[in-house]
Amino acid sequence: MIDFPYLADITLKTDSRIVLLVADGLGGVPHRDTGRSELESAHLPNLDALAQESACGLTIPVLPGITPGSGPGHLALFGYDPVKYQIGRGVLEALGIGIALQHGDVAARGNFCTVGPDGRLTDRRAGRIPSSESAPLCAALDKLTVEGISLSVHHVKEHRFVLLLRGEGLSDRVSETDPGRTGELPLPPKALEPGAGRTAKVVGTFVEHARELLRGQPKANMAVLRGFSQLSQLPSFGSAYRLEPAAIAAYSMYRGLTQLLGMQVLPTGSTFGEEVETLAAQFSAHDFFYLHYKPADAAGEDGDFEGKVRALEQLDAFIPRIRELKPDVLVVAGDHATPALLAAHSWHPVPLLVHSRWTKGQGSAAFNERACRQGALGTLPATQVMLLALAHAGKLTKYGP
Amino acid sequence: MIDFPYLADITLKTDSRIVLLVADGLGGVPHRDTGRSELESAHLPNLDALAQESACGLTIPVLPGITPGSGPGHLALFGYDPVKYQIGRGVLEALGIGIALQHGDVAARGNFCTVGPDGRLTDRRAGRIPSSESAPLCAALDKLTVEGISLSVHHVKEHRFVLLLRGEGLSDRVSETDPGRTGELPLPPKALEPGAGRTAKVVGTFVEHARELLRGQPKANMAVLRGFSQLSQLPSFGSAYRLEPAAIAAYSMYRGLTQLLGMQVLPTGSTFGEEVETLAAQFSAHDFFYLHYKPADAAGEDGDFEGKVRALEQLDAFIPRIRELKPDVLVVAGDHATPALLAAHSWHPVPLLVHSRWTKGQGSAAFNERACRQGALGTLPATQVMLLALAHAGKLTKYGP
Numbered sequence: 169m170i171d172f173p174y175l176a177d178i179t180l181k182t183d184s185r186i187v188l189l190v191a192d193g194l195g196g197v198p199h200r201d202t203g204r205s206e207l208e209s210a211h212l213p214n215l216d217a218l219a220q221e222s223a224c225g226l227t228i229p230v231l232p233g234i235t236p237g238s239g240p241g242h243l244a245l246f247g248y249d250p251v252k253y254q255i256g257r258g259v260l261e262a263l264g265i266g267i268a269l270q271h272g273d274v275a276a277r278g279n280f281c282t283v284g285p286d287g288r289l290t291d292r293r294a295g296r297i298p299s300s301e302s303a304p305l306c307a308a309l310d311k312l313t314v315e316g317i318s319l320s321v322h323h324v325k326e327h328r329f330v331l332l333l334r335g336e337g338l339s340d341r342v343s344e345t346d347p348g349r350t351g352e353l354p355l356p357p358k359a360l361e362p363g364a365g366r367t368a369k370v371v372g373t374f375v376e377h378a379r380e381l382l383r384g385q386p387k388a389n390m391a392v393l394r395g396f397s398q399l400s401q402l403p404s405f406g407s408a409y410r411l412e413p414a415a416i417a418a419y420s421m422y423r424g425l426t427q428l429l430g431m432q433v434l435p436t437g438s439t440f441g442e443e444v445e446t447l448a449a450q451f452s453a454h455d456f457f458y459l460h461y462k463p464a465d466a467a468g469e470d471g472d473f474e475g476k477v478r479a480l481e482q483l484d485a486f487i488p489r490i491r492e493l494k495p496d497v498l499v500v501a502g503d504h505a506t507p508a509l510l511a512a513h514s515w516h517p518v519p520l521l522v523h524s525r526w527t528k529g530q531g532s533a534a535f536n537e538r539a540c541r542q543g544a545l546g547t548l549p550a551t552q553v554m555l556l557a558l559a560h561a562g563k564l565t566k567y568g569p
Numbered sequence: 570m571i572d573f574p575y576l577a578d579i580t581l582k583t584d585s586r587i588v589l590l591v592a593d594g595l596g597g598v599p600h601r602d603t604g605r606s607e608l609e610s611a612h613l614p615n616l617d618a619l620a621q622e623s624a625c626g627l628t629i630p631v632l633p634g635i636t637p638g639s640g641p642g643h644l645a646l647f648g649y650d651p652v653k654y655q656i657g658r659g660v661l662e663a664l665g666i667g668i669a670l671q672h673g674d675v676a677a678r679g680n681f682c683t684v685g686p687d688g689r690l691t692d693r694r695a696g697r698i699p700s701s702e703s704a705p706l707c708a709a710l711d712k713l714t715v716e717g718i719s720l721s722v723h724h725v726k727e728h729r730f731v732l733l734l735r736g737e738g739l740s741d742r743v744s745e746t747d748p749g750r751t752g753e754l755p756l757p758p759k760a761l762e763p764g765a766g767r768t769a770k771v772v773g774t775f776v777e778h779a780r781e782l783l784r785g786q787p788k789a790n791m792a793v794l795r796g797f798s799q800l801s802q803l804p805s806f807g808s809a810y811r812l813e814p815a816a817i818a819a820y821s822m823y824r825g826l827t828q829l830l831g832m833q834v835l836p837t838g839s840t841f842g843e844e845v846e847t848l849a850a851q852f853s854a855h856d857f858f859y860l861h862y863k864p865a866d867a868a869g870e871d872g873d874f875e876g877k878v879r880a881l882e883q884l885d886a887f888i889p890r891i892r893e894l895k896p897d898v899l900v901v902a903g904d905h906a907t908p909a910l911l912a913a914h915s916w917h918p919v920p921l922l923v924h925s926r927w928t929k930g931q932g933s934a935a936f937n938e939r940a941c942r943q944g945a946l947g948t949l950p951a952t953q954v955m956l957l958a959l960a961h962a963g964k965l966t967k968y969g970p
Contacts, residue, residue: 169632173652178635526911529599529606544938546918546948548633555634559916566914567631568641568651569658569796 169555170247170408174567179410184496184561186411187447187457188553190245191483192238193465194502195518195537197509199473206464206473206508207519207536210480214487215500219521220531222498225545226517227553229504235515238465241503242425244550246405246458255428256340256397262330263424265322269399274333274340274367277395278321280305280388281346281354289350293327294388302327305388309378314370324420331374331393338398339364342371346392354392371396404430406456409558414450416443417460426458444486451493459490468506469513476508497561498523500535501553517547524560570956571648571809575968580811585897585962587812588848588858589954591646592884593639594866595903596919596938598910600874607865607874607909608920608937611881615888616901620922621932623899626946627918628954630905636916639866642904643826645951647806647859656826657741657798663731664825666723670800675734675741675768678796679722681706681789682747682755690751694728695789703728706789710779715771725821732775732794739799740765743772747793755793772797805831807857810959815851817844818861827859845887852894860891869907870914877909898962899924901936902954918948925961 169175196206229236229244230251239260240250258275269275280302282291294302306323313319317335324330341360347353357371371393378391406413407430415426415433418440423433432454436446440461447457461483467475490498502518519540530544541547545556558564570576597607630637630645631652640661641651659676670676681703683692695703707724714720718736725731742761748754758772772794779792807814808831816827816834819841824834833855837847841862848858862884868876891899903919920941931945942948946957959965 169634172632172635526598526908528601529604542943544942545633546627546942552633555632556916557634559634559636564634564636564916566636566638568638568655569661 169551170403170405171249171252172555175408178565178567179558180563180565181410182561182563183455184563185451185455185457186497186499186557186561187459187490187493187495188245188499188501188557189459189461189490190242191461191464191480191500191502193468193504193506193513195505195507195514195516196468196476197505197507197514197516199509205537206468206476206480208538210477210484212480212484212535214484215535216533218487218491218498218500218523219535219539220533221528222521222523222532223527223530223545224532224535224540224543225520226537226540226547227501227520227550228517228547229550233515235513236504237513238421238503239425241550242422245501245503245553246429247409247551247554248402249551253400253402255400255402255425257395258330259397259399259428260421260424261324261328261395262322262332263427264420264422265324265330267322267330267332270334271399272338274338274342274396274398276331276393276397278329278331278391278393279346280327280329280382281390281392282387283354283390287353289347289352289354289392291387292346292350292392296326297387299323299326302329302388305382305385308381312374312377314373315366317370319370319374327388333367333370337366339367340396340398342368342396344394344396345375346394354390357393399428402429406430409456409554410563411456412454413456413458414454415458416446417458418443419460419462422460431458440483440486444489447490448493465506468508469511471508471511473508496524497557499553499557501550518550520545520553522556522560526560570952571804571806572650573956576809579966579968580959581964581966582811583962583964584856585964586852586856586858587898587900587958587962588860588891588894588896589646589900589902589958590860590862590891591643592862592865592881592901592903594869594905594907594914596906596908596915596917597869597877598906598908598915598917600910606938607869607877607881609939610874611878611885613881613885613936615885616936617934619888619892619899619901619924620936620940621934622929623922623924623933624928624931624946625933625936625941625944626921627938627941627948628902628921628951629918629948630951634916636914637905638914639822639904640826642951643823646902646904646954647830648810648952648955649803650952654801654803656801656803656829658796659731660798660800660829661822661825662725662729662796663723663733664828665821665823666725666731668723668731668733671735672800673735673737673739675739675797675799677732677772677794677798679730679732679792679794680747681728681730681783682791682793683788684755684791688754690748690753690755690793692788693747693751693793697727698788700724700726703730703789706783706786709782713775713778715774716767718771720771720775728789734768734771738767740768741797741799743769743797745795745797746776747795755791758794800829803830807831810857810955811964812857813855814857814859815855816859817847818859819844820861820863823861832859841884841887845890848891849894866907869909870912872909872912874909897925898958900954900958902951919951921946921954923957923961927961
């Protein structure tokens with residue numbers, strides 16, 4: 169609810185601290201055999217104890233039935249209406265690897281892929297080739313200039329790269345070249361609006377250049393592009409909520425997204441344990457911390473029910489360390505559900521827990537979908553979570569006489 | 570939902586009667602020792618019995634996390650979006666004491682206060698001086714004319730008064746002079762928009778006049794002003810819902826607010842017992858009654874848990890007398906929560922009960938936050954309560970073919 173029109177009138181600057189722990193893909197659905205979800209199957213002594221002293225509920229990221237990507241899922245939790253505010257995949261990837269995007273740039277997410285002799289895709293990720301093989305290919309593709317537009321190729325990880333277009337008069341209204349499944353030909357880039365013709369043509373030239381240059385590679389013999397996007401203007405998270413926010417996330421996309429919202433992205437390691445130590449080390453320097461936990465989503469995406477259970481148990485083990493810091497408000501939320509049963513993001517409501525000095529006696533017995541549904545917070549749009557966090561932190565004063 | 574666009578098409582004129590009993594500050598949070606809220610701690614045989622035959626739920630006055638003042642809290646219950654429709658504090662106070670406000674008038678809430686030798690506030694309420702002392706001070710300050718603007722001072726109660734400005738070209742976009750806490754100097758009134766310069770200057774003259782006149786008073790040696798406001802245009806409650814509404818409230822602010830909505834404000838006494846007898850006496854003359862109960866909020870604001878429990882028990886004792894009148898629909902609601910633990914209004918959802926001939930078998934075991942959360946109505950925006958009341962009263966016909 170960054171758009172609540174009187175937010176500036178009711179936000180207070182205080183010393184209280186909020187930690188928003190986002191467990192990516194947190195929610196699930198019951199296993200067919202046991203009838204218990206991943207959260208219900210996991211042994212979560214610390215999260216359950218926390219839930220007993222918290223106000224619990226469920227969040228709806230976008231709308232019932234709408235499955236969000238990580239971008240909209242996170243934007244919603246930060247209070248940005250994910251239908252009004254959008255961030256393209258290319259922009260997210262670019263920011264995530266530290267590219268200093270300029271307004272007007274167009275970024276696209278690129279995948280090396282494998283095509284057969286007939287040109288049809290046989291592997292959309294080129295066997296997830298190791299970075300040691302893909303980075304030199306990126307270097308070879310880099311630094312092309314077409315019609316006054318400079319194109320650069322930035323390696324991300326394994327088969328993933330970012331294509332960046334910089335120059336005058338670019339548009340991001342260009343169609344994807346990734347057909348989205350094997351057995352199909354890469355698609356030609358097309359202008360989706362009249363002003364995008366030149367951009368589409370430049371992208372087409374890049375695609376042909378890549379086809380020529382990659383020909384003969386054993387795996388990465390072609391590349392596909394999607395998520396053409398430009399920087400959009402998003403309200404500053406810190407200004408809107410009157411906070412000094414910090415983001416702690418090992419994964420590039422979440423770093424990019426929070427940077428775009430104006431959060432200070434703290435240097436951290438590649439594990440959640442390192443993230444938590446970063447939180448501890450920087451705890452006095454900020455009054456809001458976004459802390460990202462990825463493994464539950466990764467296991468869910470793989471359809472690995474047991475793996476997701478273990479990932480949740482591993483998260484649980486870090487809860488005491490976070491509570492030791494005594495944040496005034498600790499929120500545990502998810503950007504979306506990733507049920508192992510679906511092996512994908514889903515539309516299901518996501519467990520939520522808000523812990524503060526005001527929540528004693530309102531708790532739920534456990535932290536899972538079923539218990540949270542009966543919780544004190546009920547089911548609410550994810551966009552309202554920040555208002556609750558601020559209220560519990562004593563950072564919102566009364567609205568109206 | 571006074572803005573439901575087809576309200577005029579679906580409202581019916583019938584003989585049925587609705588009583589909306591608003592228990593101010595109704596909701597609470599659990600006591601730290603007992604784990605039970607004020608409602609859960611109180612002995613409420615009549616409200617609990619009523620809840621068992623009613624449809625229960627929780628209302629959200631504005632948004633989760635947003636703490637409403639009494640103005641927005643009441644507007645929401647009457648179906649007015651409290652973000653779209655606003656009433657200034659000065660206007661509310663002025664209407665509450667029976668000032669016949671005209672469009673263009675500017676009203677402000679004034680407080681007598683105490684300042685030290687350095688001019689800084691030592692008591693924002695001048696020790697809540699008795700009306701016998703403050704009324705003569707109001708009379709002395711009254712009837713000033715500055716630059717063609719007539720200023721009048723109207724005593725409210727104890728340290729409170731209304732400053733009314735009447736004349737051409739006034740604006741309510743003037744900043745408050747109350748710094749909001751002791752130890753600070755009163756603030757100079759400033760124009761918040763270009764057209765408010767003259768009004769700010771006139772207010773400044775009044776403030777200096779008050780400073781001179783009050784100098785030497787033992788307690789009320791200065792005055793501060795806030796809530797500069799003008800009448801806004803609000804849709805008529807009676808016209809929108811096709812009702813003949815009456816308001817029964819002992820406290821001035823609620824009388825002022827309902828008058829502004831076009832309700833007939835009935836003369837009544839200063840106690841809830843007198844309010845209920847007014848209801849009984851006028852029961853045949855109207856088809857909608859707003860009945861206000863204040864003591865629960867007052868005790869909550871004082872942080873007096875036991876006092877709030879007693880106030881709720883005192884309300885409970887009047888329920889049989891209200892039911893004797895056999896209203897077709899009896900709604901018990903709150904404009905906001907006032908948990909004793911917070912000693913202030915809060916953002917928490919508020920218990921709601923709707924009783925009609927259609928609610929038997931849908932009841933909750935008791936009338937409190939926990940039971941209502943599981944109730945038949947779920948958790949809903951307070952702005953939707955009037956639609957439910959009208960529906961249960963048989964006053965809404967089918968929408969659409």
